[in-house]
Amino acid sequence: MGADDKASNKIDDLGGKAKEGFGKLTGDKSTENEGKMDQAKSSLKDAVENVKDAFKK
Structure with missing residues (x-):
């Protein structure tokens, strides 16, 4: 797994957590x-x- 993929997945995960928390x-x-x-x-x-x-x- 490339570093770019890991970073992108982590950003998606953090964004999801933020969206869940906001909801x-x-x-x-x-x-x-x-x-x-x-x-x-x-x-x-x-x-x-x-x-x-x-x-x-």
Whole structure:
């Protein structure tokens, strides 16, 4: 996994956490759920990249 991919995934994860927190703060379930989905996508991307790295070795 390249450093750019790791950084991008981390930014997506942090953005998702911020969005989730904002949704909780404002009582907006839609925004909260979007944040959770952003975090899940980031985790999935990390997992796929880790599998790719394992096959490269």
